[in-house]
Amino acid sequence: MYLPMDSQTIRSFVQEHETDDEPPDPRQDDEPPSPSLTCLSTHSSFHVSALSAEASCQAVLPSLCNSKTQDFRHRFYPGLPDARWNSWHWQLQNRICTPTALSRFLDLSLEEMGVFAELKTKLPLGVTPYYMSLLHGSAPGHPLRRTVVPTVHEFFKLPGEENDPLGEEGHTQMPGLVHRYPDRVLLLVSGFCSTYCRYCTRSRLVGRGKIYPSRSRLEKAIDYIRNTPTIRDVLLSGGDPLTLSDAKLDWILGRIREIPHVEIIRIGTKVPAVLPQRVTPELVRVLRKYHPLWMSLHFTHPEECTPEAYDACAMLADAGIPLGSQTVLLKGINDDVATMKALMHQMMRMRVKPYYLYQCDPVAGSGHFRTSVARGLEIIRGLRGHTSGYAVPTYVIDAPGGGGKIPLLPNYVVSSSDAGVVLENYENRLFTYPNPVGCPDGGCGSDNGVEGYI
Numbered sequence: 001m002y003l004p005m006d007s008q009t010i011r012s013f014v015q016e017h018e019t020d021d022e023p024p025d026p027r028q029d030d031e032p033p034s035p036s037l038t039c040l041s042t043h044s045s046f047h048v049s050a051l052s053a054e055a056s057c058q059a060v061l062p063s064l065c066n067s068k069t070q071d072f073r074h075r076f077y078p079g080l081p082d083a084r085w086n087s088w089h090w091q092l093q094n095r096i097c098t099p100t101a102l103s104r105f106l107d108l109s110l111e112e113m114g115v116f117a118e119l120k121t122k123l124p125l126g127v128t129p130y131y132m133s134l135l136h137g138s139a140p141g142h143p144l145r146r147t148v149v150p151t152v153h154e155f156f157k158l159p160g161e162e163n164d165p166l167g168e169e170g171h172t173q174m175p176g177l178v179h180r181y182p183d184r185v186l187l188l189v190s191g192f193c194s195t196y197c198r199y200c201t202r203s204r205l206v207g208r209g210k211i212y213p214s215r216s217r218l219e220k221a222i223d224y225i226r227n228t229p230t231i232r233d234v235l236l237s238g239g240d241p242l243t244l245s246d247a248k249l250d251w252i253l254g255r256i257r258e259i260p261h262v263e264i265i266r267i268g269t270k271v272p273a274v275l276p277q278r279v280t281p282e283l284v285r286v287l288r289k290y291h292p293l294w295m296s297l298h299f300t301h302p303e304e305c306t307p308e309a310y311d312a313c314a315m316l317a318d319a320g321i322p323l324g325s326q327t328v329l330l331k332g333i334n335d336d337v338a339t340m341k342a343l344m345h346q347m348m349r350m351r352v353k354p355y356y357l358y359q360c361d362p363v364a365g366s367g368h369f370r371t372s373v374a375r376g377l378e379i380i381r382g383l384r385g386h387t388s389g390y391a392v393p394t395y396v397i398d399a400p401g402g403g404g405k406i407p408l409l410p411n412y413v414v415s416s417s418d419a420g421v422v423l424e425n426y427e428n429r430l431f432t433y434p435n436p437v438g439c440p441d442g443g444c445g446s447d448n449g450v451e452g453y454i
């Protein structure tokens with residue numbers, strides 16, 4: 001491990017070099033940011049004083065808090081009213097974005113401090129106070145902590161790793177619009193996330209102010225969709241679309257829904273895991289207007305499945321939005337059968353269908369997160385037959401260079417012949433499935449081989 005400075009030097013350096021490459025907060029998109037709170041229980045563009053915002057928010061949001069989060073709040077935010085903690089605007093305004101802020105909550109390891117001392121991180125640091133409350137303060141190896149706290153390992157680019165591993169740039173028709181398949185399109189509505197995952201496939205774009213949710217850019221992208229009749233499926237992603245205001249989402253979804261050939265709209269988001277406060281009755285009222293609307297929720301570890309996350313998913317599911325999970329397979333975080341099974345069971349309880357388990361994309365600096373493909377196959381083998389079929393996600397590799405998702409399955413076929421196939425089940429027992437040899441109606445022209453009549 002290359003560490004450029006001793007720990008004391010690093011500490012001093014960190015104090016002087018706060019990361020400052022966080023883009024301007026794009027939530028206000030075309031409008032100037034407002035210093036006042038915006039109440040969750042009113043229209044999002046209605047700015048009110050902090051006091052009345054708290055009173056109103058309290059009326060709609062119960063004081064739902066897991067015990068880890070409660071202890072964290074007592075320690076770091078004593079006296080903070082529930083209404084403020086439960087306000088997604090407060091959560092965004094108080095994100096932890098600098099090494100000094102981070103060191104208030106966590107005992108930073110050398111590997112964590114080193115990342116700030118060596119270079120600017122390629123991806124900004126950003127963690128909501130809520131998600132910070134779920135991290136272990138003194139264990140750098142804690143799974144959730146590893147997903148959001150940068151380390152010096154991010155600086156190492158291994159063979160085969162790329163800044164744009166999925167080759168999205170080659171299919172980008174205009175800024176933020178990726179059109180790879182004839183019938184569906186990826187619209188990056190914003191480059192902003194409330195919490196940045198250190199393994200993000202789009203680390204070349206997110207948190208860098210490159211994808212701004214301006215009306216003029218989005219108008220052009222929506223025009224492209226309107227003028228391309230083969231597009232029946234629009235996926236909104238980013239960045240995290242749910243960090244946009246209700247009014248902006250309403251506008252985007254409304255404009256897309258007006259296009260007759262768009263059959264379904266999908267939203268990819270990590271909000272229920274990192275900022276569940278964002279899922280408000282007002283947001284849900286907006287979303288449910290645009291059915292069929294589907295959502296892919298990014299969950300990584302069972303510890304993300306708090307009562308707050310449950311509540312957020314329940315509100316979305318109650319609005320009739322089909323929910324699917326997307327999980328990235330991450331070394332030392334969720335790459336064992338027990339953890340993955342626990343996560344998938346939590347998903348089922350949250351009414352989220354386990355959808356994709358992704359092999360981690362070979363984005364530059366992801367080597368410390370990536371497992372072998374054999375590990376992923378082992379996990380699928382440990383799930384299939386050992387739990388409900390609904391709880392088994394499809395394990396895929398998003399083919400580097402833009403080949404699309406390729407499903408991977410353990411090999412259950414032991415041998416194959418004209419007579420049939422020998423299969424191994426989840427208990428390693430062998431079974432034979434007979435091919436329809438001699439089928440009288442199968443085009444063979446005779447009943448040769450028929451064993452009898454029933």
Ligand code: SF4
Nearest residue numbers: 193196197200239270
């Ligand atoms: S939420 Fe998604 S887009 Fe945002 S940093 Fe994480 S993986 Fe990247």
